[in-house]
Amino acid sequence: MARKLSPEEIQVFKDLFDSYDPDKDGSITVEEFAKVMSSAPGKQPTQAEVEQIIKEVDLDGDGTINFNEFITMMTGLPYPPKDEEDAEYSKAWKEYEPSLNGSITASQFRQLMNGLGDPVTDVEVEQLLNNVDGEGKLSYKDYVHFMKNRNIEDDIVSGYQ
């Protein structure tokens, strides 16, 4: 699992980022990047080379490097770190309820869990829906909460095996 950056490390990156971003607008343009590169010793990169670097680092495609992209470039790891579990949960949920703001029914929930290869028992569904709003529907928040608690229980159980 990716190690989280400490606040001190983030501050170091922030200072470095600021030195690339003299107008402090929160993004490094091709021009700003080229300026730093050209003040560094060694071979001067061409405009095309700088553009190429920016292109590789520019994850959101806006033509500049923001702070998150900068850290990703420096560490070689996605920043902010993605919670892979959450991504998996939301992907499965979106097949039934794309906005993440609505709710799904018990039978949709069952299908969703089957799709994850993690079927739920009737008792689990019943308990879950009883704990929720009494309308027999499940919000995204309830679902994530359930998934997290369920995995913790699984971990505890497998810890004794």
Ligand SMILES: [Ca+2]
């Ligand atoms: Ca700037």
Ligand SMILES: [Ca+2]
């Ligand atoms: Ca960008």
